[in-house]
Amino acid sequence: MPRRRAAPPRFPRRLPRGPQLWDREKSRWSEENTDGVFACELIESYLRLTKGPARGTLVQLREWQADLICDILRLDAKGRRQYWTYLLLVPRKNSKSLLGAGLAIDGLFDEQGAEVYSCAAAKDQAKIIFGEVRAAVEMAPELDAKQGGLLKVYRDAIEYPATGSVYRALSSEAFTKEGLNPSRVLFDELHAQPNWELWNVMNQGSDTRQQPLVIGISTFGVKSDASGQDSVCYAQYQYAKKIIKGELEDLRYGARIYETNDRVRGFDYRDQQVWERANPSLGDFLDAEKMAAAMRKTPEGDFKTKRLNIWVSKATVWLPEGAWDRCAAPDTAIPDGVDVVLGFDGSYNNDCTGLTVVRIPETLRFDPDAAEYASLEDDQKQRLFKVRNAGLRLPHLDVVQLWERPADAGQDWTVPILEAEEAIREACRRWQVREIVVDPARWARTFQILDSEGLPVMAFPQSPERMVPATGRFYEGVMNQRFTHSGDPRLARHIGNAVTKPTTRGPMVFKDSKSSPRKIDLAVASIIALHVACSPPEGPPEPQFFSWDDL
Structure with a gap:
């Protein structure tokens, strides 16, 4: 009997990062130790980029992205899904939406009668999540039923009729979620959940599923919610860190946490070398120059939290000295x-x-926050602003x-x-x-x-x-x-x-x-x-x- 190939460690000392493309042949992942190989092939074969100048081209997973997906869908020694809960904390602009859309679509093929849900704090955010997944399906002829594909797209649901599987987006503001039987749940921006209600319901609603999976995908955020209790995201972060450090044992809980250590001597959040630790895509599709531009126009606390994954709990001075x-x-x-x-x-x-x-202003020729400019890069917005608003009274x-x-x-x-x-x-x-x-x-x-x-x-x-x-x-x-x-x-x-x-x-x-x-x-x-x-x-x-x- 052939020996089962050993999977990579659950919690590697150095998390993968960088622009290297995924090469299955050079990886330690296989169908023997993860269901992620199928998910990666599904993503690279059918999903197309929905934003930016490369819109419409097939996704090419980086090594760190594929390694992450394979870890999320890791199998145990008996060939069952290792994790029932997984926490992914990574700063903005590191393809969280792409990974979430891929995992949602993969979930439709996971089992008969699968129920896949993406959860958000607010209705508007839930619509954005669903829109991302729908756009990915509609751009893939092999997936979109209107083009002869496998999945039917409705106003508020995506269905795989062959197995009776369905995907929907929910929000904390929506009606009660009692009675759902989720097989896979993706919490988008877990830090924004106002309380524990939705997290608890979705974690307790899949007891009859053989391979349930709840994935929290988020940046860092507030440490406490409105009630003064630890927020869902911060509590999960603390729990995951205890598992990673060996203080607790929970074989059904996995995590990848890309964060910045701001407690080292000489730490400066403006140092580009500091950014690399928390941003696996820096130097690839996350451009350092554009991140520097974001730093200059973002309050320090918000930049640390959302772009460097540093928990910020105290109040900070709003405007820099002299700016006003x-x-x-x-x-x-x-x-x-x-x-x-x-x-x-x-x-x-x-x-x-x-x-x-x-x-x-007499004429507002250019609003940098308008929807028509949303896809432009920061430097393009700056140039357009200067040209179109030349001579206007501010x-x-x-x-x-x-x-x-x-x-x-x-x-x-x-x-x-x-x-x-x-x-x-x-x-x-x-x-x-x-x-x-x-x-x-x-x-x-x-x-x-x-x-x-x-x-x-x-x-x-x-x-x-x-x-x-x-x-x-x-x-x-x-x-x-x-x-x-x-x-x-x-x-x-x-x-x-x-x-x-x-x-x-x-x-x-x-x-x-x-x-x-x-x-x-x-x-x-x-x-x-x-x-x-x-x-x-x-x-x-x-x-x-x-x-x-x-x-």
């Missing part, structure tokens, strides 16, 4: 009658309330009014509500106001009144879903000097008081503590106003027509 002052244009004014957006943030008592104004930010508790006022001081309401009306008489962007918390009645008067009130709750992209746009605008401000010292003080803290969606601005006397209301009002001012206005809804048969 470089955007000052004190001689610039916002003339009466021009198009503007107002930003309002505040509370009622023992705090302060701020009203800001942002002038809208957005300009100023303070309309600030109501802040005086130092000698007592604890019973309150914001003068009627005065704040009249200041908003006066601003609407002075300028052509497109939107009054407000967080309705505590001020709902005021803005119901203003809305009933016909003023353009726009609710902007300070949720991570809204504030994270708005904060990112403001930060990038400061770092690239894409807007100017009046140099108002009150605004500068509030900007300087703001710190960033990680959330499940990314960094947001906060006070350094809930009880801190250092206010940031003008900073928040500026962030939301600039975000709306630099976003193209929503057009009227397109008319829809229906045939009589559909009515």
